Amino acid sequence: MSDPSPGLNSEQLGAYFALMEVSSLLQYAVDEHLRADGDLSYVQFQILARLVDAPEGRLRMTDLADGVVYSRSGLTYQAGLLEKRGLITRAPSPDDERSVMVTVTDAGRDLIAHVLPGHVERVRQLLFDPMKGRDLATLSGVLGRVREHMRATPPRSAKPRAGRNRAE
Amino acid sequence: MSDPSPGLNSEQLGAYFALMEVSSLLQYAVDEHLRADGDLSYVQFQILARLVDAPEGRLRMTDLADGVVYSRSGLTYQAGLLEKRGLITRAPSPDDERSVMVTVTDAGRDLIAHVLPGHVERVRQLLFDPMKGRDLATLSGVLGRVREHMRATPPRSAKPRAGRNRAE
DNA sequence: TATTGTTATACTCTATAACTATA
């Protein structure tokens, strides 16, 4: 924007735009690779990666939904796709009959293992290659702090004025 | 991921995840506000903002498509929506009869002006409030460098330059 | 022939609300 912005100085505005552009391009590139190399969307990759990372390779649906931003029905949809491909299984939890435990299969682990090197390579190439010196450390520090702040500031519960989007 | 990754050390991996989470949460919050306050998607906001920022408030469809990542048909779709709402107009270019000049209307400018303060406020609140000292400067520096690098490294088939990939 | 843009179409994804069942 060329006119003076009400709440951000030009350096902040520039940093904001840079952040959005960088993350957008990175996500685009990474998503492209995941689809080409493993027929996975980024969301599906995240779900599988979280499961691989979880103890015994399993998590409840709710826990998965908490990590990925989407709605429960959205997660059900994605889990259905992954299950259909044999990458995960779903079974009622022994502890709580309401819950569903999602477990990565060997095929799921294999796919992540197959896809991960190329994934990581793209990230390195696009994001870390141009960095030097303390760049990584400072970036880590700032983003970590921002993330903590964001996690403590729930984005959905804070609806200042939703006014008229009531489509009933 | 808990096991050692092939191409990234744990600090790099952490920074990558933090970047993706931060940008995702930020985009989510900002998108929510734009829809609630102006009934605009983030893409539509970007299109309007680019036009407002352009000399005489107009750009060719192709120039707009270059800025936003999407396909031409996607831009046509979005432009159709914005035109229907009276936020932009489309007219054949005098210079090149093939081109279409997109122009922001006063209503479009008004809407951006209406939405911008709240937009910027959310960004400030989520992204810049938790920063201190040199955070902003270092973030700016790193992201700027990464952005330059990314722009110079086209993600192989993302930019539909002059050629299209019909082989394969 | 190459470029600009639109259209037709199919598909993916996400959100909402209603629903079942368990706690």
Added chain:
DNA sequence: TATAGTTATAGAGTATAACAATA
């Protein structure tokens, strides 16, 4: 009642390919 998950459905958005018009 509250929580966990699914389903039905509807809508937004995107990509591809065919198309017309102009350069």
